[in-house]
Amino acid sequence: MSHSVKAFAPATVSNIACGFDVLGFAVEGPGDEVIVETRETPGIEILEITGDEGRLPKDAERNTAGVAVRELLDLHGRSNGVSIKIHKKMPLSSGLGSSAASAVAAAAATAALLDLEVDRETLLRCALEGERVACGSAHPDNATPALYGGFVLIRPGEPHDVVELPVPPTLTCALVRPHVEVQTRAARTALGDQVPLSAAVQQWGNLAALIAGLFRGDLELISRSLHDSIAEQKRAHLVPGFPEAQAAALNAGALGCSLSGSGPSIFALCDGTARAEQVADSMVAAVSDLGLGVDRLVSSVGARGVRVLR
Amino acid sequence: MSHSVKAFAPATVSNIACGFDVLGFAVEGPGDEVIVETRETPGIEILEITGDEGRLPKDAERNTAGVAVRELLDLHGRSNGVSIKIHKKMPLSSGLGSSAASAVAAAAATAALLDLEVDRETLLRCALEGERVACGSAHPDNATPALYGGFVLIRPGEPHDVVELPVPPTLTCALVRPHVEVQTRAARTALGDQVPLSAAVQQWGNLAALIAGLFRGDLELISRSLHDSIAEQKRAHLVPGFPEAQAAALNAGALGCSLSGSGPSIFALCDGTARAEQVADSMVAAVSDLGLGVDRLVSSVGARGVRVLR
Numbered sequence: 001m002s003h004s005v006k007a008f009a010p011a012t013v014s015n016i017a018c019g020f021d022v023l024g025f026a027v028e029g030p031g032d033e034v035i036v037e038t039r040e041t042p043g044i045e046i047l048e049i050t051g052d053e054g055r056l057p058k059d060a061e062r063n064t065a066g067v068a069v070r071e072l073l074d075l076h077g078r079s080n081g082v083s084i085k086i087h088k089k090m091p092l093s094s095g096l097g098s099s100a101a102s103a104v105a106a107a108a109a110t111a112a113l114l115d116l117e118v119d120r121e122t123l124l125r126c127a128l129e130g131e132r133v134a135c136g137s138a139h140p141d142n143a144t145p146a147l148y149g150g151f152v153l154i155r156p157g158e159p160h161d162v163v164e165l166p167v168p169p170t171l172t173c174a175l176v177r178p179h180v181e182v183q184t185r186a187a188r189t190a191l192g193d194q195v196p197l198s199a200a201v202q203q204w205g206n207l208a209a210l211i212a213g214l215f216r217g218d219l220e221l222i223s224r225s226l227h228d229s230i231a232e233q234k235r236a237h238l239v240p241g242f243p244e245a246q247a248a249a250l251n252a253g254a255l256g257c258s259l260s261g262s263g264p265s266i267f268a269l270c271d272g273t274a275r276a277e278q279v280a281d282s283m284v285a286a287v288s289d290l291g292l293g294v295d296r297l298v299s300s301v302g303a304r305g306v307r308v309l310r
Numbered sequence: 311m312s313h314s315v316k317a318f319a320p321a322t323v324s325n326i327a328c329g330f331d332v333l334g335f336a337v338e339g340p341g342d343e344v345i346v347e348t349r350e351t352p353g354i355e356i357l358e359i360t361g362d363e364g365r366l367p368k369d370a371e372r373n374t375a376g377v378a379v380r381e382l383l384d385l386h387g388r389s390n391g392v393s394i395k396i397h398k399k400m401p402l403s404s405g406l407g408s409s410a411a412s413a414v415a416a417a418a419a420t421a422a423l424l425d426l427e428v429d430r431e432t433l434l435r436c437a438l439e440g441e442r443v444a445c446g447s448a449h450p451d452n453a454t455p456a457l458y459g460g461f462v463l464i465r466p467g468e469p470h471d472v473v474e475l476p477v478p479p480t481l482t483c484a485l486v487r488p489h490v491e492v493q494t495r496a497a498r499t500a501l502g503d504q505v506p507l508s509a510a511v512q513q514w515g516n517l518a519a520l521i522a523g524l525f526r527g528d529l530e531l532i533s534r535s536l537h538d539s540i541a542e543q544k545r546a547h548l549v550p551g552f553p554e555a556q557a558a559a560l561n562a563g564a565l566g567c568s569l570s571g572s573g574p575s576i577f578a579l580c581d582g583t584a585r586a587e588q589v590a591d592s593m594v595a596a597v598s599d600l601g602l603g604v605d606r607l608v609s610s611v612g613a614r615g616v617r618v619l620r
Contacts, residue, residue, distance in 0.1 A: 201330065
C-alpha cells in the first residue's frame with residue numbers, strides 16, 4: 001500500500017553577525033515543502049521539483065533531499081523505495097538555508113512515512129549529509145534551526161551540542177533579499193583560511209555578549225554585540241546593495257544588521273514589529289534606489305521548526 | 311593632615327580556556343594590598359614594596375600602581391601628593407593578574423583617600439593604564455574581575471561592556487602554580503597575529519556554549535565547552551608540568567582544565583569543593599613528580615572584588 005507524507009521546513013537566518021557558523025534562527029513564512037511516498041521498487045527517486053526554475057538536480061544522489069533520505073534509510077538498514085516531490089517556497093541561493101530546508105523536510109517526512117523511531121540528532125545528521133553533498137561542506141547553522149526551530153547555538157564538536165537560546169519577546173527580524181545571486185562557495189572562498197587574532201577576539205567577545213544579552217533579555221547589549229569582525233567585510237562586495245541597506249536599517253533604528261548566511265539576504269534585528277516594518281521599508285527603499293529588485297519579510301525571531309503534515 | 315587608606319584586590323584567573331582576552335574571575339585568598347597616604351608635597355612616590363623579591367620598579371611612572379594613581383589624579387585634575395606602599399600577597403608572573411591587582415587596589419584606595427566621586431568604569435580605566443605601562447598592553451581580563459569580583463565577560467569595544475555572569479553554586483576552582491616562570495610578553499609572542507578560521511570557529515562556539523552553560527547552570531555543557539583551540543597548544547611548551555597537571559585534573563574528574571592567563575598557574579573547574587580538593591591534590595602530585603615545586607589553592611569561582619579597608 002502506497003501512502004504519502006508532507007513536511008515543511010522553514011527558511012533560516014544564519015551567522016547573525018557575530019555567530020559565524022554557530023548561530024541560526026528560523027523565520028516565519030518561506031520554506032520548503034517535501035512530499036514523500038512509498039514506491040514499489042527500492043531506490044530513491046525525485047519525481048518533481050517546483051519553484052527552482054529547473055536548476056536543482058533531480059538525480060537523488062546529488063540532491064540535498066535525496067541524500068538526506070538515503071542517509072536515513074541507510075542508518076536504519078532499510079531498502080524501501082521512496083519517491084520525493086520538492087516544492088521550493090523560498091528562493092535558491094538566497095542565504096536563507098534553502099538546501100538545508102529541503103534536506104530537513106525530506107528527512108522528517110521520510111521518518112514519518114516509514115514510522116522510523118528517530119530523534120532530532122539523527123534527522124540532523126541526515127540533513128547535514130544532504131548539505132554536504134549539495135554545498136560541498138556541512139555547516140549546521142541552517143539545518144539545525146530548520147529542524148529545531150527557535151534561535152539555536154551549535155557548539156562544534158564530535159558530537160556537537162545544540163543549545164536552544166531564549167529570545168526576548170519583542171525581538172523581531174526584518175529581512176530583505178536584493179535580486180542578486182551569491183554563490184555559497186564563492187562566499188566561503190572570500191574568507192580565506194586565516195583570520196587576525198585581534199578580529200577573532202572581537203568576534204568572540206561580541207558573540208559571548210550576544211548570548212548573555214539573549215539570556216538577560218537586554219536589547220541594548222544585544223545591539224552593541226551585533227557586529228561581524230570576520231566575514232562581513234570580506235563578503236560585502238559580493239552583495240550589491242548591502243552597505244546601503246545596512247546603513248538604512250541602522251538609521252531606521254535597527255538593533256543590528258548583517259548578511260544572512262553569505263547573503264544576498266540581509267537581516268536586521270529590531271525591538272518590536274512596528275520598528276521592524278519601518279526598518280524593512282527603509283532597506284527596501286535603499287536597495288530599490290540602486291535599481292535592484294528586492295523582496296521583504298518581517299518575522300518573529302525563532303519560528304517553529306520542521307512540521308510533518310500527514 | 312595626613313591619613314591613609316588600605317585596599318585589597320584579589321588574584322584573578324583569566325582566559326578560562328575558551329575566553330581568551332574576554333573572560334576572568336576573582337579567587338579567594340591571594341591578592342595585593344596597597345596602602346596610600348597623603349603627603350605634603352605633590353607627586354606620587356612608592357615608599358615600599360614587599361613580597362616581590364625586589365623585582366618591581368619603585369619608579370612610580372613605571373609601576374602599575376603608580377601609573378593607575380597618576381591616571382586617577384589626572385582625570386580629576388588633582389595635584390595631591392600620594393605615597394604608596396604595596397604588599398604583594400601573591401606571586402609575580404604567575405598568570406594570576408598580579409600587576410592588575412596592584413593597579414586596581416591602588417586606584418580604589420586613592421579614590422577613597424581623596425574622597426573622589428568615581429565609578430567602577432573610571433577605576434578600571436586607571437587600572438588598565440597601569441597595566442598598559444607594566445605589560446606593554448592593556449588586557450582587561452584581569453583588572454576587571456579584580457575590580458568587580460565575580461565571573462565577568464568583557465566585550466571589547468569603545469567603550470567595552472562588562473557583563474557580570476551567573477555562577478552555578480557548586481562551581482569551584484582548583485588552582486596550582488608550578489614553580490616556573492612565564493613572561494607574559496613571551497607568551498603573547500608565541501601566539502602570532504593570525505589564527506586558523508576553523509580554530510576560531512571552534513573557540514567562539516565553545517565560548518558561546520560556556521556562557522549559555524553558566525546562565526543555565528548546566529555543568530555538563532560547561533564541561534564540554536572548556537577547551538582552548540587558540541592559545542593553549544602554543545603556550546603549553548612554556549609551562550613545564552602543564553600537560554601532566556591537565557591530564558591529572560581531567561582524570562580526577564575536573565570539568566575542564568587550562569592555563570590561567572598565560573600560565574604558569576593552572577586552573578581546573580570542578581563540581582563542588584570535595585572534588586576540587588581531589589583535583590588539586592592530583593595536579594600537585596603530577597607536577598611534584600617532575601621534581602618541580604608547586605603551590606595549591608581551592609577557591610569559589612568569582613570571589614569578591616577590590617575592597618577598601620580604611
